[in-house]
Amino acid sequence: MTQDELKQAVAQAAADYVAKHAPAGSIIGVGTGSTANFFIDALAPLKDRYKGAVASSEATRLRLEGHGIPVLDLNDVDDIPVYVDGADEIDAGLNMIKGGGGALTREKIVAAVAKTFVCIADGSKLVETMGKFPLPVEVIPMARAHVARELVKLGGRPQERAGFVTDNGNLILDVHGLAITDPKGLEAQINQITGVVTNGLFALRPANICLLGTPEGVRTLG
Numbered sequence: 001m002t003q004d005e006l007k008q009a010v011a012q013a014a015a016d017y018v019a020k021h022a023p024a025g026s027i028i029g030v031g032t033g034s035t036a037n038f039f040i041d042a043l044a045p046l047k048d049r050y051k052g053a054v055a056s057s058e059a060t061r062l063r064l065e066g067h068g069i070p071v072l073d074l075n076d077v078d079d080i081p082v083y084v085d086g087a088d089e090i091d092a093g094l095n096m097i098k099g100g101g102g103a104l105t106r107e108k109i110v111a112a113v114a115k116t117f118v119c120i121a122d123g124s125k126l127v128e129t130m131g132k133f134p135l136p137v138e139v140i141p142m143a144r145a146h147v148a149r150e151l152v153k154l155g156g157r158p159q160e161r162a163g164f165v166t167d168n169g170n171l172i173l174d175v176h177g178l179a180i181t182d183p184k185g186l187e188a189q190i191n192q193i194t195g196v197v198t199n200g201l202f203a204l205r206p207a208n209i210c211l212l213g214t215p216e217g218v219r220t221l222g
């Protein structure tokens, strides 16, 4: 199976999960990225069952609207039963690195509201120790040099993502060379650096389940 076929399989499994667990009339949280895009396509046939979706990025908003799925402002929503999103890396504890597409902050906000976070990923994303994928950190532009110096003190090699601006008007530092043995501790520590908006570790709010695409079928973790 190709990587896209694995992503499609987990996206369909997530749509089936939503159909089973999100009550009719509820609002679905939708992540960002290539795997989340397959999920949006799989969700489209179910759209009349739900009130709409909350999008974790402008790209996701456009794709949802392209399918005729109403997109709601998170400030008008109290309850998101299920949030579905991809990951760049995930470990056995369902901690994740996210933000390869730069949408980490809005993803973290939607995930904070959601009751259940369903991570969808092809098998290549499952790792023993996270950190091979450079950790994205969203930074207020005037704090770039200060935050980079602080990240070096933590043992990382930050690199500005060239020419990239987040949906929130900020920049991304991708931090190379971290072996993340304490994901919760590192997530909290990086978020303490003045000028950091948030970082791509999802360990303080990990996924609740992961639907993992393998050539043998979709495995459920968690």
Ligand SMILES: O=C[C@H](O)[C@H](O)[C@H](O)COP(=O)(O)O
Pocket: 031, 032, 033, 034, 035, 036, 085, 086, 087, 088, 097, 098, 099, 100, 101, 102, 103, 104, 107
């Ligand atoms: O900012 C992007 C998101 O965190 C994505 O969910 C993550 O990068 C995974 O993307 P993909 O499904 O394209 O591998």
